[in-house]
Amino acid sequence: MAQAEEKIAFVKSKDDLGPRIKYNIESVSRIGDAFLINGWMVDPDEQCRSILVRKLAGKRVAVAQLTWVRFARKDVADAFPGLAKPGDLHGFAFVTTEFPDPDDATKLNINLLTKSGKAFGEFIDVREVNSFDEAITQGFGTIIAPPVNLEICKKLFAAIVEGALPLRKAATLLSLNQFGSPVSNPELSIIIPIYGNLDLMQYQIGNLINYASPTTEIVFAVDDPNLVNGALRLGQRLSGLLNLSFKVVAPTRNLGFSGINNFASQYCESRNILFLNSDCFPVQGGWEEKVVKALDEKKYAIIGARLLFMDETIQHDGIEFESKIDLPGFVLNAHPNKSLPAKIIKPNSTKEKSTCVTAAFMAIRKEVFDELGHFDEGYIRGDFEDTDLCLKAIDAGYKIGIIRDQKIFHLERLSQKNGIDNFLRNKITLTNSARQSTKWEALLSTKLPLIENI
Amino acid sequence: MKVLVISHGHPKFSAGGGEVAAYSMYSALKDAGHDANFLAWNNNANAGEMGRSIEQITATEWLISTKTEHFTFSSLNEEAINAFKIMLESLKPDVVHFHHLIHLGIELPRLVKSIVKNVKVFLTLHEYLFICANNGQMITTKGELCYGASPAACSQCFPKVTPESFFMREGYIKNCLASVDHFFSPSEFLRERYIQWGLPAERITHLENILDLDVVANKKVKPELIKEFGFFGQINYYKGLDILLDAFAIMKKTAPEARLHINGHMSEINSPEYRKLLEQKIQDLGNSVVLNGPYTKETLKARMDQVGWLVMSSRWWENSPVVIQEAWANKVPIIVPNIGGMLEGAQVQIGGVVYEARNVESLAKELTEASKMRVSEYAPLIKGLPKYSDKKPFARLVDIYKRYN
Numbered sequence: 013m014a015q016a017e018e019k020i021a022f023v024k025s026k027d028d029l030g031p032r033i034k035y036n037i038e039s040v041s042r043i044g045d046a047f048l049i050n051g052w053m054v055d056p057d058e059q060c061r062s063i064l065v066r067k068l069a070g071k072r073v074a075v076a077q078l079t080w081v082r083f084a085r086k087d088v089a090d091a092f093p094g095l096a097k098p099g100d101l102h103g104f105a106f107v108t109t110e111f112p113d114p115d116d117a118t119k120l121n122i123n124l125l126t127k128s129g130k131a132f133g134e135f136i137d138v139r140e141v142n143s144f145d146e147a148i149t150q151g152f153g154t155i156i157a158p159p160v161n162l163e164i165c166k167k168l169f170a171a172i173v174e175g176a177l178p179l180r181k182a183a184t185l186l187s188l189n190q191f192g193s194p195v196s197n198p199e200l201s202i203i204i205p206i207y208g209n210l211d212l213m214q215y216q217i218g219n220l221i222n223y224a225s226p227t228t229e230i231v232f233a234v235d236d237p238n239l240v241n242g243a244l245r246l247g248q249r250l251s252g253l254l255n256l257s258f259k260v261v262a263p264t265r266n267l268g269f270s271g272i273n274n275f276a277s278q279y280c281e282s283r284n285i286l287f288l289n290s291d292c293f294p295v296q297g298g299w300e301e302k303v304v305k306a307l308d309e310k311k312y313a314i315i316g317a318r319l320l321f322m323d324e325t326i327q328h329d330g331i332e333f334e335s336k337i338d339l340p341g342f343v344l345n346a347h348p349n350k351s352l353p354a355k356i357i358k359p360n361s362t363k364e365k366s367t368c369v370t371a372a373f374m375a376i377r378k379e380v381f382d383e384l385g386h387f388d389e390g391y392i393r394g395d396f397e398d399t400d401l402c403l404k405a406i407d408a409g410y411k412i413g414i415i416r417d418q419k420i421f422h423l424e425r426l427s428q429k430n431g432i433d434n435f436l437r438n439k440i441t442l443t444n445s446a447r448q449s450t451k452w453e454a455l456l457s458t459k460l461p462l463i464e465n466i
Numbered sequence: 467m468k469v470l471v472i473s474h475g476h477p478k479f480s481a482g483g484g485e486v487a488a489y490s491m492y493s494a495l496k497d498a499g500h501d502a503n504f505l506a507w508n509n510n511a512n513a514g515e516m517g518r519s520i521e522q523i524t525a526t527e528w529l530i531s532t533k534t535e536h537f538t539f540s541s542l543n544e545e546a547i548n549a550f551k552i553m554l555e556s557l558k559p560d561v562v563h564f565h566h567l568i569h570l571g572i573e574l575p576r577l578v579k580s581i582v583k584n585v586k587v588f589l590t591l592h593e594y595l596f597i598c599a600n601n602g603q604m605i606t607t608k609g610e611l612c613y614g615a616s617p618a619a620c621s622q623c624f625p626k627v628t629p630e631s632f633f634m635r636e637g638y639i640k641n642c643l644a645s646v647d648h649f650f651s652p653s654e655f656l657r658e659r660y661i662q663w664g665l666p667a668e669r670i671t672h673l674e675n676i677l678d679l680d681v682v683a684n685k686k687v688k689p690e691l692i693k694e695f696g697f698f699g700q701i702n703y704y705k706g707l708d709i710l711l712d713a714f715a716i717m718k719k720t721a722p723e724a725r726l727h728i729n730g731h732m733s734e735i736n737s738p739e740y741r742k743l744l745e746q747k748i749q750d751l752g753n754s755v756v757l758n759g760p761y762t763k764e765t766l767k768a769r770m771d772q773v774g775w776l777v778m779s780s781r782w783w784e785n786s787p788v789v790i791q792e793a794w795a796n797k798v799p800i801i802v803p804n805i806g807g808m809l810e811g812a813q814v815q816i817g818g819v820v821y822e823a824r825n826v827e828s829l830a831k832e833l834t835e836a837s838k839m840r841v842s843e844y845a846p847l848i849k850g851l852p853k854y855s856d857k858k859p860f861a862r863l864v865d866i867y868k869r870y871n
Contacts, residue, residue: 212634214538215634219638221576221641221644222641222644248544249541249542250573253540253541253573253574253577254576255576255580291630293634295637322629322633421633423630
C-alpha cells in the first residue's frame with residue numbers, strides 16, 4: 013500500500029482533481045468501534061478510483077480501502093445539472109471497522125484518488141455517537157429518501173447496527189418491587205413491558221383484576237428509567253385499591269423490546285412465560301388455563317393467539333413469510349387474515365398459511381426460552397425478534413401452536429413510543445428483515461412447518 | 467341490616483338532585499330501623515389538608531376528602547383511601563351503596579369487597595359519566611344530542627384523545643364496575659343507556675329516587691296560578707334556562723301578566739358569559755321574572771305554592787330529575803322537553819305537557835297554551851295528578867338488598 017501511495021500526486025484543492033469531479037464528505041461519525049463516512053460525488057466520467065481513509069494517532073497510520081454503498085441524491089443532481097446524469101447514484105456511505113484503537117481518533121484523514129493518479133486529502137472531525145438510538149437515527153438518516161434496497165440494508169444499516177450494539181451498556185437491576193403478596197408457585201408469569209406510556213399499565217392492571225387468575229404472576233417491566241418512579245407510585249396506588257399482586261422490575265437503561273423481555277424473564281418464578289404487549293388485553297376468562305395446559309403438555313414450545321382490533325376485526329392470526337415485487341430480495345413478515353372480521357374467519361375454516369406468531373402475545377416454556385437463547389437483541393425497536401425466536405424454535409425441532417377461540421384485543425403500536433417518522437420506521441423494518449433473512453437463509457429456503465390450531 | 471350509603475356530596479353543602487336522593491335513601495333506611503351510615507365527598511376545596519381525610523359531622527354521618535382524575539375517575543388520594551379502609555374495617559357493613567363514584571374513585575367497589583368479607587356493593591347511577599367523557603351529558607362537544615357512545619364517536623368529540631384511549635377507558639371503568647353486585651337507575655331511560663353500553667340487564671334495576679318529600683294530599687286549585695311558571699334547580703348551560711327565557715318572552719306577547727319564578731342559584735353559574743347572557747334576558751323581561759334564589763327542603767313547598775306550572779328546558783337528557791318528583795309531591799303540573807328522563811317523567815310518572823327539546827318556538831307554544839287555560843281545564847289536571855309516595859321504591863330497594871344478603 014505504501015508503494016501505491018508514493019505514485020500519487022497530491023493536489024491542493026478539490027478543483028485540481030479535474031473539472032468533472034465534484035464531491036464532498038458530509039460527516040464522519042464514530043459508532044462504537046465503527047466509523048460511518050457519508051458524502052456525495054458527481055463523477056460522470058468515472059474518474060474516481062477509490063477513497064482512502066487514514067487515522068492519524070501517534071505513530072500509527074491505518075488505511076482502509078472501502079467498498080461503498082451508493083444511492084440517489086436528488087439535491088446533488090439538481091445542483092450540478094450539467095454533470096449529473098439521470099439515474100446516477102450520487103450519494104455514498106460506508107462503514108469501516110478496520111481501525112485499531114478507535115478511541116483516539118478525533119479526526120480522520122480522507123483522501124479521494126483518481127484514475128489519473130491525483131489525490132486530494134482533508135481532515136474531517138469525527139462526531140461521536142453516544143447511544144444505540146442515536147446511532148440508528150443518525151446512521152439511518154444517511155439515506156434521506158427512498159428507495160432503500162437490500163444492499164443498503166445489508167452493507168450499510170447492518171454495519172451501523174453492529175457498530176451500535178456495544179453502545180448498549182450492560183444493564184443492571186435498577187428496581188424490583190413486589191406489590192401485594194407474591195404468588196406462590198405460579199402456573200404462568202406474564203411479562204408486560206412498559207415504555208413511553210404509564211396509562212397502559214393502569215389499563216392492564218384494570219383488565220387483569222378480572223382476567224388473570226390468582227395462580228398467575230404479573231411482571232411489569234419498565235423499559236425507561238425515567239418512568240420508574242411514576243410506575244412505582246402507580247403500582248402502589250392501584251395494588252392497594254384493586255387488590256392485585258404484581259411485580260415491577262426495571263433495568264438501569266432502556267433495553268428495547270427484546271432486551272426488556274429477556275431481562276424480565278430472569279425475575280419470573282413460573283415454568284411458563286407469557287410475553288404480553290401493554291396494549292394487548294385478554295378479555296375472556298379461561299384463556300390462561302388453555303395456555304398453561306398446552307405448554308405443560310409439551311406438544312408446543314411456543315403458543316400465540318388470534319388478536320383482535322377493538323372493532324373485532326383480526327389484528328393477528330399468525331405470520332407467514334412473503335416476498336414483494338417492489339422489494340426484491342427481502343423476506344417480509346405477512347399477516348394473513350388481518351383486518352377481516354373475526355366472526356367470519358372461523359378458527360378452522362381457512363387453510364393455514366402461517367408458520368410463526370407475534371410476541372405481542374407469546375407463551376413459551378421458560379426452559380425452552382433459555383435453551384433458545386432468548387430474543388435476539390440485534391433487531392431494532394420491536395420487530396422481527398418474535399419470528400426470529402419462532403425460527404429458532406423450528407430450527408430446534410419444536411412446534412408452534414395458536415389459540416383462536418379466545419377474545420384478546422391488541423390495539424397495536426400503542427405500546428411503542430411515537431415520534432418516529434415513517435421513513436425511518438420503513439428503514440428499520442427492512443433492516444430487521446435483512447437481518448432475519450441473512451441469519452435464517454438456509455432455514456427459510458425450506459418448507460417450514462405450519463402453526464397448529466389449539 | 468348495616469348499610470353504608472356513600473354519596474358524591476352532602477346535601478347540607480351541595481344540594482344537587484343526586485346528593486338529595488342519596489341522603490334521602492340513607493334517612494329512609496335509618497327511619498326503617500336499619501343501622502345506616504352516610505359518607506359524603508367533601509367538596510370543600512381546602513378539605514383534606516392538615517391530614518383530615520375523614521371528618522365526622524354527626525354520629526352516623528361523615529365527609530371524606532378524596533381526589534380522582536377525570537378521565538377514568540381513578541382514585542388519587544391514598545391517605546383518604548387508607549382512612550376509608552380503616553372506617554370500613556370498623557363499620558363492617560353488610561351493604562355499601564354508592565351514589566356516583568366520580569369523586570371517590572372507580573376502584574372503590576372492588577376495594578370495599580377486598581376489605582369487608584361478604585359485603586354486597588350497590589351503585590345508583592345518576593347520569594352518563596361512565597359512558598360519556600363530555601361531563602356525562604351525552605351531548606357532543608358540538609352541542610348535539612348523542613345517541614350512543616363508541617371509541618370512534620367519542621374521539622370525534624375529543625380529537626386529541628385517540629379511539630384506543632376511549633376503548634381502554636371503557637374497559638377500565640367496566641372492569642372496576644364488575645365488583646358491583648347490582649346497579650340502580652332512577653329512570654328507565656338511563657337504565658337502557660347503560661344496558662346499551664354493556665351493563666348486564668339483569669344486574670341493573672330501575673328504582674325511582676327515594677325522596678322524603680312533604681306530600682300535598684288535596685291541593686286547592688288557585689286560578690291565579692295558571693299564569694305563574696316556575697324553574698327549579700341548578701342553573702347552567704345544560705339546564706337551558708336561556709331557552710325558557712326566550713320562549714317566555716314570546717309567550718308574554720299574548721299573556722303580559724304571566725310571570726316566571728326562577729328558583730336556583732344565579733351566582734353559582736360557572737360560565738361568566740352564560741351568566742351575562744341570562745342576566746340580559748332577565749333584565750329584558752323586567753318584572754315578569756321573579757328571582758327567588760336557591761331553595762331547600764324546608765322552603766320547597768312555599769316555592770311550589772307560588773307556581774301553577776313547573777317548566778324544564780334542559781338541553782341534555784337528564785336522568786330522573788328530582789324536581790319532577792318535587793313537583794309531583796306538590797301537585798304541580800309539568801312542562802318538559804320530549805327527551806330522556808324528562809319525557810319519561812311526563813309520560814310515565816305523573817303525566818304532563820311535552821315540547822320539542824331545545825326548540826324555543828315549541829316551548830313558547832306550550833307556555834302560551836298553558837297560560838290561556840281556563841280553570842275548568844286546569845283544575846282536572848291538578849286533581850288528576852297521582853299521589854306521590856316513595857314507599858314502593860324503598861320496599862323494592864330493601865328487597866333487592868335482601869336478595870343479595
